[in-house]
Amino acid sequence: MHLNRHKELATNLSVQLAPKHKSGLLLANPVMTASGTFGYGTEYSHLFDIQRLGAIVCKGTTLEPREGNPQPRLAETACGVLNSIGMQNIGADALVKEKAPIWAGWRVPVIVNIAGEAVDDYAQLASKLDGVAGISAIEVNIGCPNLKAGGIEFGSEPGLAAEVTAAVKRATSLPVLVKLTPHTSDIAGTAVSVAEAGADAISAINTIKGIAIDITRRRPLLGNITGGLSGPAIKPVALWMVYEVAGAVEIPVIGCGGIVAASDAIEFIMAGASAIQVGTAGFTNPRAHLDVLEGIEQFMKKEGIEDIAELIGAAR
Numbered sequence: 001m002h003l004n005r006h007k008e009l010a011t012n013l014s015v016q017l018a019p020k021h022k023s024g025l026l027l028a029n030p031v032m033t034a035s036g037t038f039g040y041g042t043e044y045s046h047l048f049d050i051q052r053l054g055a056i057v058c059k060g061t062t063l064e065p066r067e068g069n070p071q072p073r074l075a076e077t078a079c080g081v082l083n084s085i086g087m088q089n090i091g092a093d094a095l096v097k098e099k100a101p102i103w104a105g106w107r108v109p110v111i112v113n114i115a116g117e118a119v120d121d122y123a124q125l126a127s128k129l130d131g132v133a134g135i136s137a138i139e140v141n142i143g144c145p146n147l148k149a150g151g152i153e154f155g156s157e158p159g160l161a162a163e164v165t166a167a168v169k170r171a172t173s174l175p176v177l178v179k180l181t182p183h184t185s186d187i188a189g190t191a192v193s194v195a196e197a198g199a200d201a202i203s204a205i206n207t208i209k210g211i212a213i214d215i216t217r218r219r220p221l222l223g224n225i226t227g228g229l230s231g232p233a234i235k236p237v238a239l240w241m242v243y244e245v246a247g248a249v250e251i252p253v254i255g256c257g258g259i260v261a262a263s264d265a266i267e268f269i270m271a272g273a274s275a276i277q278v279g280t281a282g283f284t285n286p287r288a289h290l291d292v293l294e295g296i297e298q299f300m301k302k303e304g305i306e307d308i309a310e311l312i313g314a315a316r
């Protein structure tokens with residue numbers, strides 16, 4: 001009998017994002033959507049097989065429905081986009097009633113991104129989402145202004161970031177991902193505080209604040225004056241922050257910021273990210289997420305890598 005010694009290499013792309021959590025958060029592959037850029041997932045299911053993704057992160061959700069900021073809310077910049085959506089969303093109750101039942105029938109895990117103006121908002125949101133079929137984890141956006149502290153972002157101050165994390169952990173049995181804001185002088189210190197407060201994983205980074213001015217009107221271009229910068233323009237900053245965070249904590253890190261192609265994603269993974277999120281790239285290439293996924297797989301085959309774990313932190 002002739003044995004075929006050149007059998008096809010099996011590639012394992014699966015990643016565990018909540019290894020310390022009792023039920024865990026196992027993804028079939030490391031490619032996720034970035035919050036606010038993929039709606040509730042349902043809007044994109046006709047474009048491609050979204051079940052092939054590692055996870056879907058839905059848009060930022062608040063306790064009450066929100067109309068969002070005045071128009072215009074989007075401005076194109078060199079290699080990026082400024083947005084000031086202002087958390088337009090249907091609110092937690094409608095999400096639980098209308099969206100979660102759809103997600104419950106999906107194979108791909110859905111993670112709900114939450115936003116608040118006070119620590120208690122986050123805790124209330126986390127308890128509303130706890131035990132709801134169709135919701136696999138919570139991602140906490142700590143890049144929101146804390147109204148009680150004069151509008152400083154929760155994530156700009158390690159103590160506040162830890163307070164929000166602990167409050168969410170107490171209120172839910174779901175895995176908790178904490179999404180860091182780049183608006184801090186010590187991203188590694190914030191990551192350590194959040195990890196010590198019980199976060200199961202860290203996502204990094206959210207958008208970077210900026211403005212654009214319409215010179216004919218002599219006015220800021222965005223209705224809200226400031227917006228958050230995303231896209232390739234922020235990639236080197238995001239990559240550095242992920243590198244810093246992955247070097248400071250033991251829990252998994254999810255890289256985000258300017259990922260357009262598989263090579264960008266692999267850079268984040270080599271910097272120490274266990275998974276990655278694709279956001280702005282999907283606005284110009286609706287197939288961006290799958291291109292990234294297929295590109296990672298091709299890279300692994302080409303390099304003879306059987307398990308994605310071999311790539312995580314490989315550049316450190």
Ligand SMILES: Cc1cc2nc3c(=O)[nH]c(=O)nc-3n(C[C@H](O)[C@H](O)[C@H](O)COP(=O)(O)O)c2cc1C
Pocket residue numbers: 034035036037059060061081083085087113141179205206207229230231232234256257258259277278279280281
């Ligand atoms: C239009 C838009 C809306 C966003 N909304 C949210 C949100 O609701 N919650 C959140 O945590 N991040 C939000 N983000 C930030 C993204 O999830 C991501 O962190 C950021 O855009 C960087 O990734 P990218 O360069 O791949 O887009 C939003 C980004 C954009 C462009």
